[in-house]
Amino acid sequence: MAKKVKEYKINPDRVEEALLVQNRMLLELLVQVLDEQLVIERPILHERLGNLIELSDNDRDLKDTLHGLTQKL
DSSP states (O other): OOOOOOOOOOOGEEEEEHHHHHHHHHHHHHHHHHHOOOOOOOHHHHHHHHHHHSSSSSSSSHHHHHHHHHHTT
C-alpha cells in the first residue's frame, strides 16, 4: 500500500528564501553523509531533509514552503 504524501502549500513570496535555506540544509546533509561515508537513497535523503526542516527555527509558512520544494526534488 502506497504511503500517503502530505501536500504542502508553497508560498510564492517565500520561494527564493526557501531555496536559499534548502540549499544550505542540503549542503549540511551532504557533508554529514560524506563524513559518515554513507550511501544514501532518495527516500532517506527526503526524510533527513524533512527532519532538518522541522528542527529549524523557521516559521511554519517557510517550513511548509521548504517541504513543498523538497517534494519536487
